[in-house]
Amino acid sequence: MVTRALPTERPLExxxxxRIPRRAALRFLMGTIAGSVASLLYPxxxxxxxxxxxxxxxNEALAGTVNELKPNSGKTxxxxxxxxxxxxxxxxxxxxxxxxxxxxxxxVQYRPESTQIWCACHNGxxxxxxxxxxxxxxxxxxxxxxxxxxQEIYVSRKRVA
Amino acid sequence: MDAAARVQTxxxxxxxxxxxxxxxxxxxxxxxxxxxxxxxxxxxxxxxAVQLCSGVLLLLYYRPSASEAYESVQNITNHVQFGWLVRSxxxxxxxxxxxxxxxHMFSVAFARAYRKPRELTWVTGMFLLFLVLGFGxxxxxxPWNTRxxxxxxxxxxxxxxxxVVGHSMMVLLRGGEDVSGATLTRFFALHVAILPALxxxxxxxxxxxxxxxxxxxxxxxxxxxxxxxxxxxxxKFFPNFFLRELIGWYIALGLLxxxxxxxxxxxxxxxxxxxxxxxxIKPEWYFLAQFxxxxxxxxxxxHMDGEVLGILGFGLGGALWLGLPFIEALLGPRGxxxxxxGAVFVLTYLAGMSVVGYMAR
Numbered sequence: 001m002v003t004r005a006l007p008t009e010r011p012l013e014x015x016x017x018x019r020i021p022r023r024a025a026l027r028f029l030m031g032t033i034a035g036s037v038a039s040l041l042y043p044x045x046x047x048x049x050x051x052x053x054x055x056x057x058x059n060e061a062l063a064g065t066v067n068e069l070k071p072n073s074g075k076t077x078x079x080x081x082x083x084x085x086x087x088x089x090x091x092x093x094x095x096x097x098x099x100x101x102x103x104x105x106x107x108v109q110y111r112p113e114s115t116q117i118w119c120a121c122h123n124g125x126x127x128x129x130x131x132x133x134x135x136x137x138x139x140x141x142x143x144x145x146x147x148x149x150x151q152e153i154y155v156s157r158k159r160v161a
Numbered sequence: 162m163d164a165a166a167r168v169q170t171x172x173x174x175x176x177x178x179x180x181x182x183x184x185x186x187x188x189x190x191x192x193x194x195x196x197x198x199x200x201x202x203x204x205x206x207x208x209x210a211v212q213l214c215s216g217v218l219l220l221l222y223y224r225p226s227a228s229e230a231y232e233s234v235q236n237i238t239n240h241v242q243f244g245w246l247v248r249s250x251x252x253x254x255x256x257x258x259x260x261x262x263x264x265h266m267f268s269v270a271f272a273r274a275y276r277k278p279r280e281l282t283w284v285t286g287m288f289l290l291f292l293v294l295g296f297g298x299x300x301x302x303x304p305w306n307t308r309x310x311x312x313x314x315x316x317x318x319x320x321x322x323x324x325v326v327g328h329s330m331m332v333l334l335r336g337g338e339d340v341s342g343a344t345l346t347r348f349f350a351l352h353v354a355i356l357p358a359l360x361x362x363x364x365x366x367x368x369x370x371x372x373x374x375x376x377x378x379x380x381x382x383x384x385x386x387x388x389x390x391x392x393x394x395x396x397k398f399f400p401n402f403f404l405r406e407l408i409g410w411y412i413a414l415g416l417l418x419x420x421x422x423x424x425x426x427x428x429x430x431x432x433x434x435x436x437x438x439x440x441x442i443k444p445e446w447y448f449l450a451q452f453x454x455x456x457x458x459x460x461x462x463x464h465m466d467g468e469v470l471g472i473l474g475f476g477l478g479g480a481l482w483l484g485l486p487f488i489e490a491l492l493g494p495r496g497x498x499x500x501x502x503g504a505v506f507v508l509t510y511l512a513g514m515s516v517v518g519y520m521a522r
Binding site for chain 2: 138
């Protein structure tokens with residue numbers, strides 16, 4: 001079998017001296033293409049991250065009205081984007097706490113029969129001051145400030161001293 | 162030549178289907194006293210097909226938004242003709258599929274069918290199991306009822322407890338800081354597009370590997386056959402084993418329709434993000450063991466939050482289980498015995514904790 005150089009093929013020295021080597025050129029092109037395709041990943045990843053919510057950190061909320069709660073009862077109300085708890089103790093005093101269990105985020109409720117705050121999901125218990133007393137919760141519930149203005153009960157976040 | 166034969170010839174002249182199907186014709190299935198366990202994989206596949214079909218039907222009426230999802234499922238069950246049946250089939254089939262997938266996994270683990278050269282078949286199977294659990298978790302939220310809402314809250318919070326990346330992972334899953342309508346649309350996309358695409362690809366790969374390596378024979382049976390070659394028995398996959406599988410699938414379909422018709426799936430009450438979790442709330446049975454464990458772990462264990470410890474434990478356990486074939490090889494000659502003890506422990510733990518979780522108030 002006779003092998004013949006193709007007519008377009010040039011001697012090696014000439015082609016490498018004057019031009020960018022073929023391998024380097026291909027590598028450059030492949031890199032550019034891969035890079036440009038990969039750059040599309042950035043907007044996609046950013047797209048997956050949800051935009052920030054506006055009313056997440058509301059500082060005050062209307063929890064209810066004065067006649068709504070009997071002593072030794074509680075209700076859940078909306079505080080910003082999270083549930084919160086308003087409890088009227090047996091002595092008539094009000095307490096307000098975060099409604100989100102510190103264990104795995106279920107919504108807690110006030111139980112009049114035990115005068116405790118209870119989470120139904122994993123059986124966590126808190127006292128009326130929010131202290132975690134039994135079950136899996138690792139931390140206490142956040143306390144809020146309660147203000148009675150006329151007939152309405154307002155709850156606000158406590159200022160950190 | 163009749164019409165059917167002509168069509169077949171037309172196709173064969175172009176695609177040579179006979180040659181494509183040749184490997185299937187040569188495929189055999191070993192026959193021995195544990196052979197019935199070979200049906201579980203196929204059964205899981207059949208139920209997956211039922212899920213695809215019933216899922217597509219549900220898509221025709223379901224609306225993925227926090228304000229409409231519950232009402233649309235209510236519409237499916239109450240107004241659409243046989244809607245209750247389709248929804249019930251989808252739920253029952255999902256549960257049976259999870260059960261079959263677990264049974265298949267344990268049968269493979271106890272028969273040590275993951276031995277060389279089938280390590281990657283085990284790994285793809287485990288990925289399929291994770292996908293199935295992902296289907297269960299994401300699909301559970303879609304009716305937007307109270308149980309689903311809190312299950313999702315807890316489940317995504319669990320993801321949030323993972324050190325370092327947990328919080329970003331949770332926000333990514335929820336589409337925000339809290340479980341909301343944004344979570345519902347994300348879970349919907351996962352459940353009907355992303356997971357099915359991944360699962361179909363993974364099923365193909367799993368089947369390809371099963372086809373490539375053939376059916377594994379348990380060690381004891383294999384040894385016996387080597388000593389007594391006359392006892393070796395095999396069955397042709399096609400049509401002999403396949404027809405038996407079809408009978409199994411037909412029975413499964415009958416059972417499924419019976420369950421769906423006589424025990425229709427409940428819808429419960431619509432989720433309200435600002436009301437407390439109802440007493441007696443529990444996840445689906447296949448997450449009960451983890452749920453019960455998280456309930457029992459104390460708040461602090463050696464200065465560490467109990468739930469973080471539990472979640473890390475489950476992650477580690479899952480990773481070890483995924484790497485079972487490699488771990489057995491690393492342990493050397495005693496590996497098989499350790500793995501058997503481990504598998505008995507895992508099965509006992511999961512089953513026991515599930516029962517405790519089920520009985521607990």
